[in-house]
Amino acid sequence: MKAIRKIWRYIRNYKKALVIALFSMLVIQSLNLAAPLLVKSILDDQLVAIKEPWYETVEKTEKSVLYNGKYYQQQETKTENVLSVVIVKGKYYAVDDIVIQGNYHVENNTLIVTDTNNLVTKYNLIQLDINEVKDFYSPFINPLIILLVLLVLRYFLQIAFLYIQRTATSHITINIIKDARIDAIKALTLLPMDRFEKEPAGKIANRIINDVNGINSLFNILMNLMVNATLAVVFAYIGMFYLNWQLSLITFVLYPIIYIWLKAFIKRLRRSAEKTNESRSMITAQLNEIINGIGILQVYNYKDETIETFNQVSNEFRREQLKESRLHLGMGWNLIRLLGASITALIILYFGYNSLNIYGFVATAGLIYAYNDYLSRLVEPVMMLFREIGNYQHAVVRSERLFNLIDSVKEDDEYHEIDRYKGKVVFDGVWFSYVENQPVLKGIDLTIDPGQMIGIVGHTGSGKSTLMNLLLRFYDFKDDDMGNIYIDDLPIDTYSKRTYRKHIGIILQDPIMFKGTLADNIRFGAEASDELIEETLRLVGGGKLLDKLEFGIHQKIVRGGSNLSVGEKQIISFARAILHNPSILIMDEATANIDTETEEMIQRALEEVKKNRTTIVIAHRLSTIKKANKIVVLENGLKVEEGTHEALLKNNSVYANIYRSQVKIEEIM
Numbered sequence: 001m002k003a004i005r006k007i008w009r010y011i012r013n014y015k016k017a018l019v020i021a022l023f024s025m026l027v028i029q030s031l032n033l034a035a036p037l038l039v040k041s042i043l044d045d046q047l048v049a050i051k052e053p054w055y056e057t058v059e060k061t062e063k064s065v066l067y068n069g070k071y072y073q074q075q076e077t078k079t080e081n082v083l084s085v086v087i088v089k090g091k092y093y094a095v096d097d098i099v100i101q102g103n104y105h106v107e108n109n110t111l112i113v114t115d116t117n118n119l120v121t122k123y124n125l126i127q128l129d130i131n132e133v134k135d136f137y138s139p140f141i142n143p144l145i146i147l148l149v150l151l152v153l154r155y156f157l158q159i160a161f162l163y164i165q166r167t168a169t170s171h172i173t174i175n176i177i178k179d180a181r182i183d184a185i186k187a188l189t190l191l192p193m194d195r196f197e198k199e200p201a202g203k204i205a206n207r208i209i210n211d212v213n214g215i216n217s218l219f220n221i222l223m224n225l226m227v228n229a230t231l232a233v234v235f236a237y238i239g240m241f242y243l244n245w246q247l248s249l250i251t252f253v254l255y256p257i258i259y260i261w262l263k264a265f266i267k268r269l270r271r272s273a274e275k276t277n278e279s280r281s282m283i284t285a286q287l288n289e290i291i292n293g294i295g296i297l298q299v300y301n302y303k304d305e306t307i308e309t310f311n312q313v314s315n316e317f318r319r320e321q322l323k324e325s326r327l328h329l330g331m332g333w334n335l336i337r338l339l340g341a342s343i344t345a346l347i348i349l350y351f352g353y354n355s356l357n358i359y360g361f362v363a364t365a366g367l368i369y370a371y372n373d374y375l376s377r378l379v380e381p382v383m384m385l386f387r388e389i390g391n392y393q394h395a396v397v398r399s400e401r402l403f404n405l406i407d408s409v410k411e412d413d414e415y416h417e418i419d420r421y422k423g424k425v426v427f428d429g430v431w432f433s434y435v436e437n438q439p440v441l442k443g444i445d446l447t448i449d450p451g452q453m454i455g456i457v458g459h460t461g462s463g464k465s466t467l468m469n470l471l472l473r474f475y476d477f478k479d480d481d482m483g484n485i486y487i488d489d490l491p492i493d494t495y496s497k498r499t500y501r502k503h504i505g506i507i508l509q510d511p512i513m514f515k516g517t518l519a520d521n522i523r524f525g526a527e528a529s530d531e532l533i534e535e536t537l538r539l540v541g542g543g544k545l546l547d548k549l550e551f552g553i554h555q556k557i558v559r560g561g562s563n564l565s566v567g568e569k570q571i572i573s574f575a576r577a578i579l580h581n582p583s584i585l586i587m588d589e590a591t592a593n594i595d596t597e598t599e600e601m602i603q604r605a606l607e608e609v610k611k612n613r614t615t616i617v618i619a620h621r622l623s624t625i626k627k628a629n630k631i632v633v634l635e636n637g638l639k640v641e642e643g644t645h646e647a648l649l650k651n652n653s654v655y656a657n658i659y660r661s662q663v664k665i666e667e668i669m
Helices: 002-047 130-189 193-198 201-211 213-243 245-292 294-299 303-331 333-353 365-406 464-471 497-503 518-523 530-539 543-548 566-579 596-609 645-651 654-668
Strands: 054-057 065-067 070-073 082-088 091-095 103-106 110-114 120-124 425-435 438-448 453-458 482-487 504-507 584-588 614-618 630-635 638-643
Touching (some): 002 130, 002 365, 091 130, 130 201, 213 245, 245 294, 245 365, 425 464, 438 464, 464 614, 504 566, 518 566, 530 566, 543 566, 630 645, 638 645, 638 654, 645 654
Parallel strands (some): 453 630
Antiparallel strands (some): 054 070, 054 082, 065 070, 082 091, 110 120, 425 438, 425 482
């Protein structure tokens, strides 16, 4: 029920279409109620009504029939002269008497009737010719035509309202999927970073691409089961009680059995649905890893092992699907179909065994047809319930997985304008751990004055990136962490994350490019003219790049920037950061993957970029930070050194050793 309440937030936006769909369903079920009654009337009141007694009348009317020089008519006013028409083996006979109900047999112009008590009654009869038969049917022609027209009209009305209902339902489902996807993307952009570390990107993508369709399935199933099926049952019982209320009451015996049966079925099916959907998402996650790492797989010839791993995940999904199929075959709608067929057979046997005459109640052909039709409308919703309950369980599981993303804990998205930071940054006794009791940073104290450029160095795992992740508020302090971080003497959690990050920029080691133009990738949400974009790109050394591109800043960039070199992408990311004019700029190993020429170009650009802003550089190449105001050296989460390049060389400790090893490698190269 939680999933149902959650999708209502989307459905309620389309109440008009929902009302149209519900009204159409009501009309369709009303038309379904009328159909068996119309057929019954055609069979019993028109086609077979000829067998009702005909009484002699002195006047000729529209409903009277001329036979042997006398007029006969079926009427409530009874006369002494009565005539019956009986049908035996396709032949029509006239009997000058009222014929009782029973088994008919014709022998030597004599009608022999055996009733339910095995009493035999004999009548003299005369066979009617074809013209006489037509005369007896003539009073029923016009009513029959009217009923047939109503039956055809009912059919076309049902088609029309079914079209309206499905159009309205489709309008709702398409739009609620669109709305849910938008909410999922909004939630995705606000998820804390640790969510992406705990859950593979492929699984998250699967929630937005595939699991969102669970809302569509859930809505359609609810409309079919809760609304359409309920209306079908209600209208079927109206028709059944109208025909024979005693027999209708007997059908209620089935519902406790079906309830117990369904409860056991759902319990097992729920477990299977959860495992099946989890296996499906793991296939997506595995496939995502294969596609992203296809180059490495091919270079290291790891294809066989990759296929084997994927087969294991795929086989797990196959096993869960087979379990579910066996469950449907063993306990699901196939058995309900058998139950429905058995009930139909029992009804025919019931009426047939009693010779269509049960305690004075005559069961006509039209009555049996109509009653069986209504009964099938009772069985069909139960079959639908067992058939769709599996899809319902899958839809619930998939919807819950989607809403787990949409309704998950997100970063504060509130935004308001604040003054540009002056740029003073203070780390005050910072202790931080990703895993409890395993600190990554251990009591870091660091003060960065406005406008300074500082470098942060250290071996892999020393805590450099973690320090910047905290400053960017990708992670927040937990209860077991200590210390605080201040910007301009205010704790960094003073503002919402969106507001706080307004005046902070970052340049990553692996620059991210998006599909679009070069200008789109630099502008990236900022309000900037093409002239300013080009000026900024040239400022950071992108003149050569601009000059070689045919369309300049309007050059198309493919997804991931694969039509650009690593150095060119890094220059674009520099231009992106500078265009947003942050007061604090963080460079996380930004020159690690570029050549010496590009590094020299960026070094020259940095001289301009660092003016009037605080610049923090996590450096792999120490040549990048030689001119920094100070350099901080981290080792195993501790700050072990702090000073200028020259001072740290004189100190002849960790920094000096790192620097000498880099110089030696460069000389060898």
